[in-house]
Amino acid sequence: MSSLSRRAALQRFGAMIVAAGTTGLVAKGPRAQQQAGRIIEIEARRFRYTPNEIVVKRGEVVTLAFRALDFPHGFSLPDLNIRADLIPGQVVPVRIQPMHSGRFAFLCDNFCGEHHEEMSGTLIVET
Amino acid sequence: MDRRSFVSLAAVGGGAVFVAGLPGCANLGGTDKTASANFYFVQLSDIHWGYKGPDNPDAAVTLGKAVATVNALDVQPDFIVFTGDLTHTTDDQAERRRRMTEFKRIVADLKVKDVRFMPGEHDASLDRGAAFIEHFGATHYTFNHRGVHFVVLDNVSDPGAKIGDEQLTWLAADLAKLDSAAPIVVLTHRPLFDLAPKWDWATRDGAKALEILMPFQNVTVFYGHIHQEHHHLTGHIAHHSAKSLIFPLPAPGSQEKRTPLPWDSAMPYKGLGFREVNANAQTATYGIREFAVVRA
Numbered sequence: 001m002s003s004l005s006r007r008a009a010l011q012r013f014g015a016m017i018v019a020a021g022t023t024g025l026v027a028k029g030p031r032a033q034q035q036a037g038r039i040i041e042i043e044a045r046r047f048r049y050t051p052n053e054i055v056v057k058r059g060e061v062v063t064l065a066f067r068a069l070d071f072p073h074g075f076s077l078p079d080l081n082i083r084a085d086l087i088p089g090q091v092v093p094v095r096i097q098p099m100h101s102g103r104f105a106f107l108c109d110n111f112c113g114e115h116h117e118e119m120s121g122t123l124i125v126e127t
Numbered sequence: 128m129d130r131r132s133f134v135s136l137a138a139v140g141g142g143a144v145f146v147a148g149l150p151g152c153a154n155l156g157g158t159d160k161t162a163s164a165n166f167y168f169v170q171l172s173d174i175h176w177g178y179k180g181p182d183n184p185d186a187a188v189t190l191g192k193a194v195a196t197v198n199a200l201d202v203q204p205d206f207i208v209f210t211g212d213l214t215h216t217t218d219d220q221a222e223r224r225r226r227m228t229e230f231k232r233i234v235a236d237l238k239v240k241d242v243r244f245m246p247g248e249h250d251a252s253l254d255r256g257a258a259f260i261e262h263f264g265a266t267h268y269t270f271n272h273r274g275v276h277f278v279v280l281d282n283v284s285d286p287g288a289k290i291g292d293e294q295l296t297w298l299a300a301d302l303a304k305l306d307s308a309a310p311i312v313v314l315t316h317r318p319l320f321d322l323a324p325k326w327d328w329a330t331r332d333g334a335k336a337l338e339i340l341m342p343f344q345n346v347t348v349f350y351g352h353i354h355q356e357h358h359h360l361t362g363h364i365a366h367h368s369a370k371s372l373i374f375p376l377p378a379p380g381s382q383e384k385r386t387p388l389p390w391d392s393a394m395p396y397k398g399l400g401f402r403e404v405n406a407n408a409q410t411a412t413y414g415i416r417e418f419a420v421v422r423a
Contacts, residue, residue: 074287078324085287105325105383111252111286114216117327117385 036095037061044086045069046113049106052121058101066092074110077123083109098125164408166273169197169204169239171401172351173371175249176233177226178215182374182387185395189372190233193401193420198238204403205272207239210351210369211247211283211316213263220258223250227262243270247316247352248283256284267294269301274408276305280315282330288317289331299339310411313340313348318368320361323379328353337361345411349404353379354387356402356417367415370400396420 042064043050056062066075068086075094076083086092098104108119171193178186197207214226227250234242244263251259256266266281278301282290290298305311313319319333330336340346346364354371357379374387375398391397396419405414 072286076324076327078321107325107327109288109324109327109331111216111248111283111288113218113253116216116248120384122383 036063039063039065041065043067043069044073046071047115047119049121055124055126058125058127059099061097064094071112072110073108073112075106076109077104077106079104101125101127164274166205167403167405169207169401169403170210170349170369171372172210172369173212173354173373175212175215175373176230178373182390184390186373189420193372194234194236196418196420196422199422203239206241206243207237208243208314210314210349211245212249214250216249216253223258227258231262245279245314245316246283251284252286275310275312275406278313280313282315282317287331290336295335298336307342308344310345310408311343315350317352318350318366319348320366326385328379337364340364347413369402372399
């Protein structure tokens with residue numbers, strides 16, 4: 001997909017994306033918690049995300065709080081034009097607000113070993 | 128295979144068109160090795176030496192059979208390229224080196240000794256290309272052959288599937304020496320365009336490479352990674368992926384998971400193979416002829 005079509009896809013999905021930093025706890029304090037929305041903790045280890053199925057409501061603000069255990073895995077959600085490097089020892093928050101319902105694949109996009117191709121999951125956006 | 132089944136790409140003006148079964152394609156065949164502009168090379172890809180699994184129960188002999196088929200071609204190619212994933216990855220660094228040594232021993236049986244290698248992510252991503260360089264040399268380089276400028280790009284030594292700014296600068300400097308009409312062939316492992324990002328079939332900074340290549344009128348890319356034949360245009364730049372020698376993968380984005388197509392014991396090696404590329408530097412056209420692992 002060209003950068004142009006990626007932008008178009010982004011506009012189509014109307015996603016608001018903020019990678020809120022790469023260290024410390026996610027959403028300290030009430031105001032920060034409001035901005036972060038619901039927090040879903042996700043563990044990344046060879047060769048699996050846990051959970052690997054994430055269910056959110058359309059328009060809901062959610063922060064995905066990643067903890068990589070064994071490798072600098074990646075998190076890529078191409079349909080929403082989101083990606084992040086997941087540094088072991090850090091909580092990596094990724095804030096999303098998907099505006100369209102559907103099933104969207106995500107994957108590790110940092111090659112992490114023999115079963116790297118199997119490290120994937122699905123974001124399910126319900127109406 | 129009938130030469131009518133060639134797929135050829137002809138640059139026309141500022142654009143490019145796909146033409147299947149071009150009349151006269153047979154003339155592109157590499158039968159005249161003395162001509163200054165016509166030649167052919169063979170592309171093999173995604174061998175995954177060391178793989179053990181149900182998706183290719185014949186993995187231990189598939190490469191050897193392909194080497195025999197290449198050696199049996201009526202006219203030998205000018206040179207041979209392997210576009211990455213020579214070996215199947217392993218965390219064991221000694222085992223990785225053992226697989227590379229075995230791979231080299233098998234392909235040493237090729238009659239043609241001008242063989243060019245490049246890494247895939249299975250070869251290079253876990254150690255940033257260290258073992259590959261020990262066994263095969265540089266991961267990115269250029270060479271010229273009968274009027275065509277070949278550029279080998281490494282988009283796998285960075286585990287994040289990036290070419291990287293340093294290599295992109297090198298690419299721009301290399302191309303700056305060329306006329307904008309020069310015939311250029313790029314050899315690489317991953318697609319330089321976003322073929323299927325949800326399957327990791329992309330290069331994260333591939334758009335930057337294409338931006339550097341775009342001013343050149345005659346650019347063609349041959350790559351691997353996706354274990355199937357695929358043809359695509361970004362502007363006037365043509366991209367042709369090759370089949371693998373281990374297991375085929377589904378069509379880009381055709382299903383939720385990129386799981387290998389199952390081995391068919393009734394049709395061993397179905398979906399696997401290699402290709403010859405018939406180049407005409409004067410017209411910047413490339414005829415592609417696909418071969419099965421074992422000659423029928």
